[in-house]
Amino acid sequence: MTSITTHTVKTEEDLLKAYESESRARWTYNAFAEAAEKEGRENVARLFRAASEAENVHAGCILRSFKETSRATNELWKAGMYDPKIVHQSTAENLREAINESRGLADMYRDMVKDAENDGWDLAGTCFRYAGDVDSIHENLFKKTLENLDESGSGEYCICESCGNTLDHKPSGSCEVCGASESAFRAVH
Numbered sequence: 001m002t003s004i005t006t007h008t009v010k011t012e013e014d015l016l017k018a019y020e021s022e023s024r025a026r027w028t029y030n031a032f033a034e035a036a037e038k039e040g041r042e043n044v045a046r047l048f049r050a051a052s053e054a055e056n057v058h059a060g061c062i063l064r065s066f067k068e069t070s071r072a073t074n075e076l077w078k079a080g081m082y083d084p085k086i087v088h089q090s091t092a093e094n095l096r097e098a099i100n101e102s103r104g105l106a107d108m109y110r111d112m113v114k115d116a117e118n119d120g121w122d123l124a125g126t127c128f129r130y131a132g133d134v135d136s137i138h139e140n141l142f143k144k145t146l147e148n149l150d151e152s153g154s155g156e157y158c159i160c161e162s163c164g165n166t167l168d169h170k171p172s173g174s175c176e177v178c179g180a181s182e183s184a185f186r187a188v189h
Contacts, residue, residue, distance in 0.1 A: 027052075036094065053188050
């Protein structure tokens, strides 16, 4: 890691934006889970809760990355709530919203990884890479669930507590995103 500078670097701005995005996504997915439960779609609600927990893992990593910053982190207070206007009555609409949200986050993180590399912020770059990879996984899980919305499924999800990787099955080996052992995964109920 390079030495910390006293001026604002791009990664510092990216960390604030990423924390805000992760926090908003977490609360949005929780609201989507509640809406799915109201429709009697417990399996979809579990997917949204798993994605929410993964976003929380990402937010925690981002907060730890602030140790690399030389600037106070007071701006974090304004980050984090979801917009209730985007929570729909329909689980299908919420899944479509989640697909778009995940795609946007994955795209955002690709640029942030480059900024962190340029600024020499190793942990931030790792957090951004994990979050982007997992958001792509979420996008695929949301698409799969939308395509099979009327089919009943187990709705069993596991997340890696190291990177937030979300599986729709029990893990059978190390994490494909961060390489953590199988024991790093926990079930989300």
